[in-house]
Amino acid sequence: MSTWPHAPSDTKQVAIPPLVRKNTWLLAITQAASGAGMQLVPTFGAIQVVLLLGNATFAGLATSLLALSRVMTAYFVGRMTDRRGRKAGLYLGLWLALVGALLIGTATLLGSFALFGAGVLVFGSGVGAIQQMRVAAADMYPPSRRAEGLSLVAMGSLFGAGISPLLVWTAERLGLALGVSEIALAWLMVPLLILPSFLLVRSLRPDPKQMALELDRYYPAWALHSTASTSENLEQKDLASIRVAAILTAVVVQGQMVMMMAMTALALKALDCSLSQISFSVALHVMGMFAFSWPIGRLADRLGRKPVIMAGLVVAGLGALLVGLGEGYWVITAGTFLVGLGWSGAFLSANTMLTDVTPPTRRGQAIGVLDLWSNTAGMCLPILGGLIVEGFDLQALGFFGALLVLIPLYNLFQVQEQQPGDYRP
Known part of the structure; x- marks a missing residue:
């Protein structure tokens, strides 16, 4: 029988140090501030494009441009944080988001679509860089509580939703x-x-990457139970299989979620809903994405990443059907809430799975690759969703969104997770 070293299955055995808790709070509050601005894209993006271009054919263009900017920067920002630390990526992201928001607001006043597009690209680049918070959270937690660590930072977006x-x-x-x-x-x-948020990031000490390299200094109990990382005990082909499953899951749920979110705003506008009603619906969607992050993270640490991913895919598919088949404000809003909830389970657990099998010196690049491909899906699918709605109807979009979540199942079935975060061939 294999003497595989792994973190303790009982998460209560591993206490979270005060320094890690403080840094987690700082990241969560920063996430809340940036998340509030991010919500304006699904709330206003499709409406602004229609106002500037005069038709709904490219209603998903704003969301796609946002994803395009993240595609262009995700990998390079990840490499930078692997070399210079996670704080460097966060500083860059905050500056870009600030400038991008000013450009978008000015473009709306001037009625300039070109300036609007440039602003979305700059803002999206900033949002993409800020997503290195996920890596920072993973850096500070041991495998037995890593999903919980990511979920606590993600909870910051719940405050942004408010x-x-x-x-x-x-x-x-x-x-x-x-x-x-x-x-x-x-x-x-x-x-x-x-x-x-600049002051919050400045208060992060030490840099989370440095903490990852000295994790046994902060978790002596965990160090006694685990002397080797999971990735060091797997062959390259097994590592590649796990990484493909994690990335493909993130790609599918991110693309489906962005597509449904962008088109839902337009569907509600067609029902003559006010901007405040649309904003509230989007806020409920974001609550689905983040309000249950902490219990989802706990489940991923106790039950495993793979089961939580599977459950998330089912919920996301059901949500897409409700958006497509439902009539009326509350049915559509319930559907987009479930899309967000399913995304939360699948996306958070997929990110955790990827960081489980990636050493700290390469985590930024790994998450950068995941963001690159998931935002490519987020760029293409809203445009495709707009074409589906324009050529068919919202019902066809709902069926399409439900079918998308079936794509990663084959790869997930190949992943053998003996215990949460413990993968064996």
């Missing part, structure tokens, strides 16, 4: 009072949320 409708509500009132576009004002207010 901030965004308030931001839109304030912009609507100011817009009426000043006679200025409320959409433009909402974007121009985003930098007020981003600026404090």
